[in-house]
Amino acid sequence: MSYFDAASAAPLHPVARQALLASLDEGWADPSRLYREGRRARMLLDAAREATAEAVGCRPDELTFTSSGTRAVHTGIAGASAGRRRIGRHLIVSAVEHSSVLHSAEAFEAAGGAVTRAPVTRTGAVCVESYVDALRSDTALACLQSANHEVGTEQPVAAVAEACREAGTPLLVDAAQSLAWGAVEGPWSLLTGSAHKWGGPSGVGLLAVRKGVRFAPQGPVDERESGRAAGFENLPAIVAAAASLRAVRAEAAAEAARLRDLTARIRARVADVVPDVEVVGDPHRRLPGIVTFSCLYVDGEALLHELDRAGFSVSSGSSCTSSTLTPSHVLRAMGVLSEGNVRVSLPWGAAEEDVERFLAVLPEAVAGVRDKLGAPGSPATPTAADARGTGLVVDALGRRCPIPVIELAKVIGDVPVGGTVRVLSDDEAARLDIPAWCEMRGQEYLGEEPADRGAVYAVRRTS
Amino acid sequence: MSYFDAASAAPLHPVARQALLASLDEGWADPSRLYREGRRARMLLDAAREATAEAVGCRPDELTFTSSGTRAVHTGIAGASAGRRRIGRHLIVSAVEHSSVLHSAEAFEAAGGAVTRAPVTRTGAVCVESYVDALRSDTALACLQSANHEVGTEQPVAAVAEACREAGTPLLVDAAQSLAWGAVEGPWSLLTGSAHKWGGPSGVGLLAVRKGVRFAPQGPVDERESGRAAGFENLPAIVAAAASLRAVRAEAAAEAARLRDLTARIRARVADVVPDVEVVGDPHRRLPGIVTFSCLYVDGEALLHELDRAGFSVSSGSSCTSSTLTPSHVLRAMGVLSEGNVRVSLPWGAAEEDVERFLAVLPEAVAGVRDKLGAPGSPATPTAADARGTGLVVDALGRRCPIPVIELAKVIGDVPVGGTVRVLSDDEAARLDIPAWCEMRGQEYLGEEPADRGAVYAVRRTS
Numbered sequence: 001m002s003y004f005d006a007a008s009a010a011p012l013h014p015v016a017r018q019a020l021l022a023s024l025d026e027g028w029a030d031p032s033r034l035y036r037e038g039r040r041a042r043m044l045l046d047a048a049r050e051a052t053a054e055a056v057g058c059r060p061d062e063l064t065f066t067s068s069g070t071r072a073v074h075t076g077i078a079g080a081s082a083g084r085r086r087i088g089r090h091l092i093v094s095a096v097e098h099s100s101v102l103h104s105a106e107a108f109e110a111a112g113g114a115v116t117r118a119p120v121t122r123t124g125a126v127c128v129e130s131y132v133d134a135l136r137s138d139t140a141l142a143c144l145q146s147a148n149h150e151v152g153t154e155q156p157v158a159a160v161a162e163a164c165r166e167a168g169t170p171l172l173v174d175a176a177q178s179l180a181w182g183a184v185e186g187p188w189s190l191l192t193g194s195a196h197k198w199g200g201p202s203g204v205g206l207l208a209v210r211k212g213v214r215f216a217p218q219g220p221v222d223e224r225e226s227g228r229a230a231g232f233e234n235l236p237a238i239v240a241a242a243a244s245l246r247a248v249r250a251e252a253a254a255e256a257a258r259l260r261d262l263t264a265r266i267r268a269r270v271a272d273v274v275p276d277v278e279v280v281g282d283p284h285r286r287l288p289g290i291v292t293f294s295c296l297y298v299d300g301e302a303l304l305h306e307l308d309r310a311g312f313s314v315s316s317g318s319s320c321t322s323s324t325l326t327p328s329h330v331l332r333a334m335g336v337l338s339e340g341n342v343r344v345s346l347p348w349g350a351a352e353e354d355v356e357r358f359l360a361v362l363p364e365a366v367a368g369v370r371d372k373l374g375a376p377g378s379p380a381t382p383t384a385a386d387a388r389g390t391g392l393v394v395d396a397l398g399r400r401c402p403i404p405v406i407e408l409a410k411v412i413g414d415v416p417v418g419g420t421v422r423v424l425s426d427d428e429a430a431r432l433d434i435p436a437w438c439e440m441r442g443q444e445y446l447g448e449e450p451a452d453r454g455a456v457y458a459v460r461r462t463s
Numbered sequence: 464m465s466y467f468d469a470a471s472a473a474p475l476h477p478v479a480r481q482a483l484l485a486s487l488d489e490g491w492a493d494p495s496r497l498y499r500e501g502r503r504a505r506m507l508l509d510a511a512r513e514a515t516a517e518a519v520g521c522r523p524d525e526l527t528f529t530s531s532g533t534r535a536v537h538t539g540i541a542g543a544s545a546g547r548r549r550i551g552r553h554l555i556v557s558a559v560e561h562s563s564v565l566h567s568a569e570a571f572e573a574a575g576g577a578v579t580r581a582p583v584t585r586t587g588a589v590c591v592e593s594y595v596d597a598l599r600s601d602t603a604l605a606c607l608q609s610a611n612h613e614v615g616t617e618q619p620v621a622a623v624a625e626a627c628r629e630a631g632t633p634l635l636v637d638a639a640q641s642l643a644w645g646a647v648e649g650p651w652s653l654l655t656g657s658a659h660k661w662g663g664p665s666g667v668g669l670l671a672v673r674k675g676v677r678f679a680p681q682g683p684v685d686e687r688e689s690g691r692a693a694g695f696e697n698l699p700a701i702v703a704a705a706a707s708l709r710a711v712r713a714e715a716a717a718e719a720a721r722l723r724d725l726t727a728r729i730r731a732r733v734a735d736v737v738p739d740v741e742v743v744g745d746p747h748r749r750l751p752g753i754v755t756f757s758c759l760y761v762d763g764e765a766l767l768h769e770l771d772r773a774g775f776s777v778s779s780g781s782s783c784t785s786s787t788l789t790p791s792h793v794l795r796a797m798g799v800l801s802e803g804n805v806r807v808s809l810p811w812g813a814a815e816e817d818v819e820r821f822l823a824v825l826p827e828a829v830a831g832v833r834d835k836l837g838a839p840g841s842p843a844t845p846t847a848a849d850a851r852g853t854g855l856v857v858d859a860l861g862r863r864c865p866i867p868v869i870e871l872a873k874v875i876g877d878v879p880v881g882g883t884v885r886v887l888s889d890d891e892a893a894r895l896d897i898p899a900w901c902e903m904r905g906q907e908y909l910g911e912e913p914a915d916r917g918a919v920y921a922v923r924r925t926s
Contacts (some may be wrong), residue, residue, distance in 0.1 A: 001499060001500075003492075003498075003500055005492075005493075005496065005498070005500075008492070008493045008496060009491055009492050009493050009695065010491075011491050011492075012487050012491055017487060020487070021484075024475050024480060024483070024664075028472055028473075028474050028475055028659070028664075028665070029466075029468075029471070029472050029474075029776075030468070030471040030472050033468065033471060033776070033778060034764070034767055034768070034771065035468070035767065035770075035771045035775075035776035035777070036464060036771060036776060037464075037466055037468075037776055038776070067530030067531065067534065067666065067694060067697070068530065068693070068694025068695050068697075069694065069695070070685060070693045070694035070695065071530065071693055071694045074682060074683050074693055078682070099685075099686075100683065100685070100693070100694075103683035103684050103685060104683045106683065106684070107682060107683040107684075194695070196491070196695060201487075201491075201697075201699065201700075202491070202695050202696065202697045202698060202699070202700075203530065203666040203697030203700055205694070219537060219541070219570060219682075220537050220563070220566035220567045220569065220570040221566050221569070221570075222533060222562075222563070222566060223562075230531070230533045230534055230537055230563070231530060231531025231532065231533035231534045231563075231668070232472065232531050232532070232533065232657070232659060232665050233665065234530070234531075234664075234665045234666030234697075234700075235665060236664065236665070237664075237665075237666055237697075237700070301497070304497055304498065305497070307498075308497065308498045308499060312498075313492075313496070313498035313499060313500055313501070314498070315496065
């Protein structure tokens with residue numbers, strides 16, 4: 001088995017395991033107690049906080065351990081926005097944030113706040129100028145991830161943080177995907193992270209709040225962790241998280257270079273070995289271990305099953321919404337193909353031969369899914385214009401991704417150059433995938449019109 | 464070292480340790496993923512949920528794992544009260560609940576709700592009739608602990624649950640202290656627990672919500688754990704928690720009998736070996752491992768230090784507010800002596816000889832603290848009435864517990880029988896401890912009057 005889904009969860013780092021075992025014996029007691037076991041637990045907690053703060057680039061008293069990265073985000077956004085309630089009730093997030101940020105934004109809206117969702121370019125990055133344009137005098141908080149969890153694109157956090165500082169608006173950086181590789185640069189105000197993304201145990205997140213940032217914790221008060229994380233400290237896991245962050249940082253430069261080579265190899269070769277593939281995300285400003293691509297005429301879940309059978313664990317679509325039927329909000333915001341989406345996120349130490357083996361099995365896995373779906377075997381070639389003229393309509397109602405696109409591809413050869421075909425579909429993915437198909441195939445996308453059920457997508461054959 | 468503070472946190476049960484180690488290897492992946500590692504994690508999570516639900520006495524789909532017992536209480540109270548917002552905005556809690564319940568009640572009040580805090584008797588138990596009297600047509604939720612965390616008194620949960628069911632009001636039971644010993648009886652609606660109280664790891668709480676109970680999760684939505692616990696599941700710890708609950712339950716009956724004998728021994732003998740001690744809590748309806756007593760003329764924190772030096776880890780006052788200067792809300796609600804308070808909570812497997820050693824060192828530890836504070840060496844004996852008549856005033860302003868009571872004890876001998884002495888004190892504990900002293904000493908407490916600073920407590924010498 002090759003596990004290529006480190007962006008979801010990384011296996012426990014050996015150092016984390018060691019630290020966890022040691023602190024199960026030494027750190028189970030209540031660190032707020034004055035007796036021996038309590039003092040020992042307190043020392044472990046203090047040392048873990050100090051080491052983690054150093055890695056994050058903040059003061060120990062600015063750092064709180066939470067029960068998960070998601071909880072850190074929820075707490076951070078709720079507390080920082082409430083702390084500036086008098087300034088205003090406006091929140092900025094990028095359109096490609098992790099679901100924990102977007103769900104916090106929805107809760108903020110439900111409570112009467114206004115949210116701006118900053119768009120991203122086709123590579124998945126926000127544009128600094130347009131993000132900064134969204135800052136208003138009543139902006140309570142701005143949020144921007146350090147790097148995207150689905151496509152690996154790094155965000156221009158330092159520049160955005162600088163602009164936020166000038167505007168006097170705190171910036172919360174969700175650094176869950178990047179903390180293993182280094183500290184977040186720029187004058188951020190709040191930062192969140194998740195230990196199981198860097199090889200630490202699950203059950204540990206972190207929330208840094210810079211001194212001077214107004215912060216009003218929400219919900220019932222609790223004395224622990226500066227009132228920012230309710231409940232008994234998950235101490236052995238916190239110690240393990242701190243130890244593994246230190247360990248991965250020590251190896252980060254070398255491992256980043258190695259993984260970057262491996263993902264570059266996939267980026268470069270996947271389009272050679274598999275026809276009709278779109279590699280997405282920024283080719284340069286990106287995390288070392290993540291590469292994402294989408295395959296025309298492929299059902300992502302079916303491809304995952306094929307790859308699982310071949311011994312590879314990868315994810316597809318949105319990393320946190322795999323149970324839903326709508327395409328990933330990240331791919332949608334980028335405007336790229338969503339069907340047959342695969343995210344490969346290499347874990348620490350991923351072997352070169354496993355990557356080669358992945359590239360070797362991928363073509364067959366994709367072909368197998370396409371066969372089952374009856375996808376067109378090769379790019380459609382122009383045929384003589386037929387008598388059906390410009391009135392061709394493909395009825396794909398009730399058919400799920402990637403069928404509407406497959407049906408479109410099957411008939412395009414029957415459309416005369418200059419002629420138009422309309423696809424009737426009620427599948428959400430079609431809205432994204434039909435334009436993406438046109439771009440990949442060099443056909444002209446004319447737009448969509450509402451229909452009684454779903455929408456009609458019009459395509460003009462140009463070649 | 465003898466660790467006698469199991470009610471704060473219990474050392475990891477060997478079974479929990481074993482299960483944790485195994486699931487670190489098998490259960491680190493995301494259980495919502497479809498690949499091999501994810502499916503394995505899902506199986507572990509499902510099995511843990513099933514085993515825990517059986518121990519709790521609910522259906523697996525009624526059980527959610529949270530990041531701590533505190534978080535379970537916060538989530539449970541917020542969700543259940545919001546789910547019945549249309550019924551009304553009234554909440555009932557007992558006056559001796561854990562701080563997580565009381566803090567939730569404060570948040571509920573701050574949001575415009577009304578809270579009834581049901582009183583307890585001198586043993587620490589609510590009276591069923593008076594608790595039930597508090598039920599109103601607009602009561603959204605009632606909360607009652609299964610047993611008290613400071614004095615070990617069991618609450619009449621089954622009877623209260625029955626009455627709540629008849630009234631159509633959901634009852635939330637905080638079962639943190641009792642789950643190791645058995646399931647909670649009666650038709651409760653919601654139940655919370657904390658794994659590190661039963662020998663599981665920290666970082667795991669549980670929240671059971673019976674089918675049919677209206678529940679509206681608060682805060683940002685999250686797909687995991689039925690939307691009731693945000694963030695990645697703390698899976699290895701959950702597996703360990705489930706395994707250890709099963710393990711302790713298998714040994715519960717025998718261990719309960721053994722610990723009950725040991726705490727009964729302390730209850731019976733502490734007053735023999737230490738003068739001026741009040742053992743608190745119900746002598747019969749109580750948890751097996753907890754015994755709590757208060758020592759006149761003793762500073763609780765100083766006594767903790769003495770006992771720690773003698774090799775015993777115990778807690779004092781309120782188990783969750785040890786950093787504050789006010790006496791425990793539990794002892795206050797019971798109306799018992801709070802000074803020199805010691806809670807002994809024996810861990811699983813506590814050795815008889817350690818308990819004997821504790822009883823052997825306790826007298827000297829108490830005497831040492833009393834000596835340093837200049838406490839009266841023996842019960843005051845009546846002396847001849849002197850000329851000062853009834854006008855004696857002890858000025859204890861600025862002096863902290865137990866000094867006001869010590870000063871009172873020092874002068875009582877100078878007061879003629881039938882005469883009155885007044886103690887002027889601004890220490891919160893005096894309000895509790897001066898009446899308690901009167902009861903222990905057979906003197907008459909006349910009541911308190913406000914003063915420019917603090918209050919004046921009047922005592923009539925009767926013997």
